[in-house]
Amino acid sequence: MNGLNLKTSDIFYNKLDNRFNQYGDTDKCNDLDNKLEYHHGVYEFCSSLIGNLKKFDELPSLSLFDKYRCRYFNIWIYEKLKKLFPDIKDPKYTTMQTKIMNFWDSYKEDKECNLDFPSYIINNNQYDKMKDLYDYALNYEMLKLDIENNNYPCTHEISNYIEKSIQLYNEIKRECAVTVEHKKYCAALNEIKDIYGNEQLTKLKCSKVLSSEEATTQVEEILERRLDGVQFREVDTHYGIQATDEHSRDTGLVNQQVTTSFSDSNDAMTVVLPLVGILLTFFVLYKFTPIASRLRLLLLKRKVIEGKMNENSPHELLENIFDSVETNAPRDHHTVGYHPVLNV
Incomplete structure (x- = not known):
């Protein structure tokens, strides 16, 4: 899949x-795998499920929808179950479902999150609409950032996805306005409206639609132009206070940073937030597209010094979706990062 087509829900x-998955129970998963005759994917799903149940409070943040992570977790379980055993009448389906429920009782300590996926089986005709609506709401934030803030073109796949999602949203809104029957997608709509209001999700529109290859090339060009306006300089951080390297030409910058870091935080955010958008797109392109080598050469030319991503980054998705940098970064109090200075 082209990196520009990746959505927050997919990630x-x-x-x-x-x-x-490394926190799964080897004995229990081997036993289940044996019982289901080593059906492809069972052991891996078992390990992931038990690991996620054990570490539920540490699951990736969902930003505005973090309080609904239980919903998305149940959706993930049901999607995996359907993929493993598409035929609900298959005896292995029943065995797998029973085991999931047993694992939930054994490992899930947070009683506020209910095991809801069995109800999706009963109301499967409602499930698809509910899932698509939840996913679009989760994806909206990053789609809007790319389209409206970063002025990135859409691929044909993303443009079609947005159009179909808006069509579904309006269809559900009309239906739920007149029905008295409780439906899962109506409940989903109400939760989403609490966050985004009644109409916001219907206003997203691509300004330019290109093929995946053309869009990737254009985004790369946009990133290069923006990086041309940024100078990267080595900084040494000690207990959270940044100082420029002693060989920096701007010797007075250290005191200015310390002073203004507390008094001018709003001004700093005007620099940080655009950079976050650039970095987020860079990670997608770097991890999932063939242009990684070109971007790597661009950054080497710029002498970017990669360091630990601040765990309190203004954009939580950098930590929670693209967290490989944090995982590999040193854990001591002295780290090396970068300090962006805009050319003016």
């Missing part, structure tokens, strides 16, 4: 597949 579900 979140992929993280549930992989982040905590």
